[in-house]
Amino acid sequence: MSNKLVLVLNCGSSSLKFAVLNALSGEEIISGLAECFNLEDARLKWKAQGEKNESSLGAYASHREAIEFIVKNILEANPEILNDIVAIGHRVVHGGEKFTKSAIIDEAVVEGIEACSGLAPLHNPAALIGIRAAQACFPKRPHVAVFDTAFHQTMPESSYLYALPYKLYREKGIRRYGMHGTSHLFVSREAAAVLEQPIEQTNVITAHLGNGASICAVKNGKSFDTSMGLTPLEGLVMGTRSGDIDPAIIFHLVDREGYTLKEVNNMLHKQSGLMGLTEASSDCRYAEDGYGEGKEPAIRAMNVFTYRLAKSIMSYAASMDGKLDALVFTGGIGENSALVRKLTIEKLALLGFSLDEQANLDARFGNSGNIGTSSSRPILVIPTNEEMVIAQDAVALTQA
Amino acid sequence: MSNKLVLVLNCGSSSLKFAVLNALSGEEIISGLAECFNLEDARLKWKAQGEKNESSLGAYASHREAIEFIVKNILEANPEILNDIVAIGHRVVHGGEKFTKSAIIDEAVVEGIEACSGLAPLHNPAALIGIRAAQACFPKRPHVAVFDTAFHQTMPESSYLYALPYKLYREKGIRRYGMHGTSHLFVSREAAAVLEQPIEQTNVITAHLGNGASICAVKNGKSFDTSMGLTPLEGLVMGTRSGDIDPAIIFHLVDREGYTLKEVNNMLHKQSGLMGLTEASSDCRYAEDGYGEGKEPAIRAMNVFTYRLAKSIMSYAASMDGKLDALVFTGGIGENSALVRKLTIEKLALLGFSLDEQANLDARFGNSGNIGTSSSRPILVIPTNEEMVIAQDAVALTQA
Ligand SMILES: Nc1ncnc2c1ncn2[C@@H]1O[C@H](COP(=O)(O)OP(=O)(O)O)[C@@H](O)[C@H]1O
Ligand SMILES: Nc1ncnc2c1ncn2[C@@H]1O[C@H](COP(=O)(O)OP(=O)(O)O)[C@@H](O)[C@H]1O
Incomplete structure (x- = not known):
């Protein structure tokens, strides 16, 4: 394996964004968007090595069909890319207080993501569907969950507590978690580099x-x-x-x-x-x-x-x-x-x-x-x- | 009339604060609090010329009984004060967009305060009860409404609009009004004086x-x-x-x-x-x-x-x-x-x-x-x- 490629999946409730990236150079080799899940015109658009493509996914297709399409029709057509994929990275919206950083997905992590679903009832279940479908397609390669909330787990109590009855935090986890963690993390690192x-x-x-x-x-x-x-x-x-x-x-x-x-x-x-x-x-x-x-x-x-x-x-x-x-x-x-x-x-x-x-x-x-x-x-x-x-x-x- | 005294009334839903002030010197001549309205132990405490007093208002007494008590038992006992009262000032919580400054109370003003009751359903009706009771006791002296919101009516749109469907503002008056206007006004004037x-x-x-x-x-x-x-x-x-x-x-x-x-x-x-x-x-x-x-x-x-x-x-x-x-x-x-x-x-x-x-x-x-x-x-x-x-x-x- 000369290149370290990663298939990145970002599953929403009715759409899925995906990309194959070179984790070392940052080069984006393939990227695309599947949308209109569970509707008649479920479809997928993608760009591979500069070329734009579009295809129907079949009526009422959803996450599983989209991921299967990506593997069968896009990646298998480019075996040199498929072979270089060393891991699948999943964006997960809510990691609660459980996940303070990214995690290799095993059954405990899946359960952890499920346990946080109450905090992101639209997003976490979609991410789990994507994880299951991708695991079925790539049973031998490691899957990693990257959480939107993880970067913010360093917030002190004075930032994350609401002025609500304290037991809502203690018993129900009601606090500020924050989102867009990967973006804030990325640009703050880039900023430090610019500022030297x-x-x-x-x-x-x-x-x-x-x-x-x-x-x-x-x-x-x-x-x-x-x-x-x-x-x-x-x-x-x-x-x-x-x-x-x-x-x-x-x-x-x-x-x-x-x-x-x-x-x-x-x-x-x-x-x-x-x-x-x-x-x-x-x-x-x-x-x-x-x-x-x-x-x-x-x-x-x-x-x-x-x-x-x-x-x-x-x-x-x-x-x-x-x-x-x-x-x-x-x-x-x-x-x-x-x-x-x-x-x-x-x-x-x-x-x-x-x-x-x-x-x-x-x-x-x-x-x-x-x-x-x-x-x-x-x-x-x-x-x-x-x-x-x-x-x-x-x-x-x-x-x- | 040598002194310009004002009876200031601040009616809450279950209590009433009052004071007699010299509007020129700022001297507070009488002040007190009636509380526990509509309960068995409705009562009134006050301080007049340095002396503390307390009295029951009778079981289940409310705004009207409190104001009558103030007039009959406190002010009429001090006719030199009663005679010098030139106006009654009423604190009103919500003046909506109607009241950008204090107003002499006439029927139109009463209706205006009523119209704003939807925005302060606990407070404005209490103020109106106080106004009616005080008008009955002082039919000949002018009553003035001073609004908590009035000072903030100079806010520009960018401060007062919520990022909600705009029709909620246009049709229902849903916007930021602000409170504590008399306090912010007072201390900002004092600050300017200190800063010269x-x-x-x-x-x-x-x-x-x-x-x-x-x-x-x-x-x-x-x-x-x-x-x-x-x-x-x-x-x-x-x-x-x-x-x-x-x-x-x-x-x-x-x-x-x-x-x-x-x-x-x-x-x-x-x-x-x-x-x-x-x-x-x-x-x-x-x-x-x-x-x-x-x-x-x-x-x-x-x-x-x-x-x-x-x-x-x-x-x-x-x-x-x-x-x-x-x-x-x-x-x-x-x-x-x-x-x-x-x-x-x-x-x-x-x-x-x-x-x-x-x-x-x-x-x-x-x-x-x-x-x-x-x-x-x-x-x-x-x-x-x-x-x-x-x-x-x-x-x-x-x-x-
Ligand atoms: N040239 C532009 N000028 C102003 N706004 C832009 C421009 N290009 C994109 N945007 C805005 O960026 C927003 C979408 O941002 P993006 O980060 O792509 O969204 P998302 O949060 O869905 O990832 C839209 O409001 C869009 O109008
Ligand atoms: N010495 C003090 N130290 C700290 N807080 C005080 C002190 N005296 C009063 N307070 C606080 O002021 C608050 C009441 O403020 P006040 O302006 O009287 O209230 P209101 O909004 O009811 O008019 C209470 O939280 C009280 O604890």
């Missing part, structure tokens, strides 16, 4: 802004606090999620406005955020374009989104014991939206951040860079690579 | 920390943002209230842990905050004492309380356009707890705040002062005086 300082002595605030969005206070290389909580609903304004609200709004809507709790749940997860504020789209580009054209709903959405983001970034300066080395932007919005970054950084002057407008325009579409002025604390744009973390962890755990 | 600068050019972050607690970003003398929202549940950790949580915790507790929505509502309002974290007391002194004695629950409560407070203060630095003149502490905790202030300010080094330990110990129990070091941005302890604001507004509106 040891990660153990690096304090950065990382903003992962995609459809879901979260901030992390990375102190001495470890997650000290993060904006997502028990679930990915907490914190920032997102594509369709509200982030923080007055919790009493839920009581108000049910008790006084005639909503069912289920409707409110759906509203906060699916109809809020940028979608709710623009009344049109969850896509940041829609708000960005409309902002440029002077459209009121877009301006409103951008202003709320960036003000809340700036407040959140500011708040994590309270985690830093007086030392903050840089601010990092990543995720689809963080890597591409010059407008979001500009409107946010404008509000961070009291932390010593100021924006270099040209550098801000240059650092887009995959380009990284420091977008702060020479007198600013560094502001780094760093494309995230969660697959890379998964591939590297899978190799590190299994190829020692 | 015009209030219109003063930017301060005010922390009102009592049983309820909120932060306000006062920019150019106006409320720009505040931590309470649609209701007083949002924001900081409080005596028994949770402040911000992942809203999905509510769904989790109902859908998966068997709570009713009403139980969760009660839990978040009455059993959370310092009470929930210590599992013993909502009183800050309990946590402060226990912290000194090394008791774990108290340490946990103090750490969560002050970390969340520090994060919140930090976050409002994003509101300030780069100019922050001072931080202000007020309310029972803010005026008295040297420990809370110390643990909080320790975390604010990146904003240029540092604590003078001796000044911190001196500024307690009614003493005001700057507790920052000489190199720190000013940190002011200023005892609040909401009654004074009410009395002054009542005089200003009616004695022109």
Whole structure:
């Protein structure tokens, strides 16, 4: 085996993202997305060695059919790739307090993931289906679980406890767990490299802004606090999620406005955020374009989104014991939206951040860079690579 | 009429606070508390010209009996005071978007307060009962309503909008209103006076920390943002209230842990905050004492309380356009707890705040002062005086 390739699987409830990565070089050899599971037009799109392909998976296909298709029709057609796959890396959303780092999957780990399903009722069961299907296809190769929550298990009590009756934590595990751990971990390491300082002595605030969005206070290389909580609903304004609200709004809507709790749940997860504020789209580009054209709903959405983001970034300066080395932007919005970054950084002057407008325009579409002025604390744009973390962890755990 | 005295009434659902103030000198001539309304031992305590008194109100007495008692047994016994009362000032919790400042009470104002009752279903009806009872006792003197929310009506959209479907704001008035307006207004004016600068050019972050607690970003003398929202549940950790949580915790507790929505509502309002974290007391002194004695629950409560407070203060630095003149502490905790202030300010080094330990110990129990070091941005302890604001507004509106 000359190359150390890893098949990375990221199973959602109705879709599956996959990639084959070279864990040493980072090269992405194959990548794809299977979607519309359990619907008539279940299908798979993929890119292999530069070429784009698409295929139906057969009506009502799901995770198992998708993984079988990947093995039979994509990997077996490229035996040199198939043979070099040394491990399968599975993204798992919720590892509770059980998993503080990635783990080689055995029956105890499967049970552990199952035990955390109550905390991620949509995501963990999907990951388990993917693990079972992949184990059936690759019974001899090691499988590794990489958890979105694991990086945040270093948070101190003052970050992870809610001000709720303490027994809810003790007896039911209700606390802040955080998400996007692999992304915050990856970009904080990259930031330390850019800053040329040891990660153990690096304090950065990382903003992962995609459809879901979260901030992390990375102190001495470890997650000290993060904006997502028990679930990915907490914190920032997102594509369709509200982030923080007055919790009493839920009581108000049910008790006084005639909503069912289920409707409110759906509203906060699916109809809020940028979608709710623009009344049109969850896509940041829609708000960005409309902002440029002077459209009121877009301006409103951008202003709320960036003000809340700036407040959140500011708040994590309270985690830093007086030392903050840089601010990092990543995720689809963080890597591409010059407008979001500009409107946010404008509000961070009291932390010593100021924006270099040209550098801000240059650092887009995959380009990284420091977008702060020479007198600013560094502001780094760093494309995230969660697959890379998964591939590297899978190799590190299994190829020692 | 030589003195301009104001009878200030603050009606809760089961209690009533009252005071007679000299609106010019600020002198408090009479003050008292009626409590246990609708219970057998409904009673009234008061202090008049230095002397303490207590009386039963008769079984099951309520607002009307209390106000009648105040007039017949306290004020009529002091005709020189009664005659000098030029107005009655009523504290009203919620003025919605209707009331941007205090208002002389006429039928339209009563209707306006009624219309806002949906937003404060416990408080506004109690205030209306008090207004009606006081009007019956003082039919000839002007009554003025002073709203907790009014000061915050200058907040811009980016501060007051939730990232919810926009129609919830348009059609149902669901937005952030904020509370403690009279306190934030009072201490921000006092701060400008201490700083010797015009209030219109003063930017301060005010922390009102009592049983309820909120932060306000006062920019150019106006409320720009505040931590309470649609209701007083949002924001900081409080005596028994949770402040911000992942809203999905509510769904989790109902859908998966068997709570009713009403139980969760009660839990978040009455059993959370310092009470929930210590599992013993909502009183800050309990946590402060226990912290000194090394008791774990108290340490946990103090750490969560002050970390969340520090994060919140930090976050409002994003509101300030780069100019922050001072931080202000007020309310029972803010005026008295040297420990809370110390643990909080320790975390604010990146904003240029540092604590003078001796000044911190001196500024307690009614003493005001700057507790920052000489190199720190000013940190002011200023005892609040909401009654004074009410009395002054009542005089200003009616004695022109
Ligand atoms: N050029 C761009 N300008 C602004 N926003 C962009 C741009 N490209 C992508 N985005 C935004 O990135 C978000 C998706 O981020 P991504 O990290 O891909 O999402 P996910 O959380 O699903 O992984 C969308 O809101 C999208 O509008
Ligand atoms: N000496 C003190 N040290 C610490 N906390 C104090 C002290 N005195 C009062 N407090 C706290 O102040 C809080 C009550 O604040 P207050 O502003 O009177 O409340 P309210 O919001 O009901 O008006 C309580 O938590 C109490 O413990």
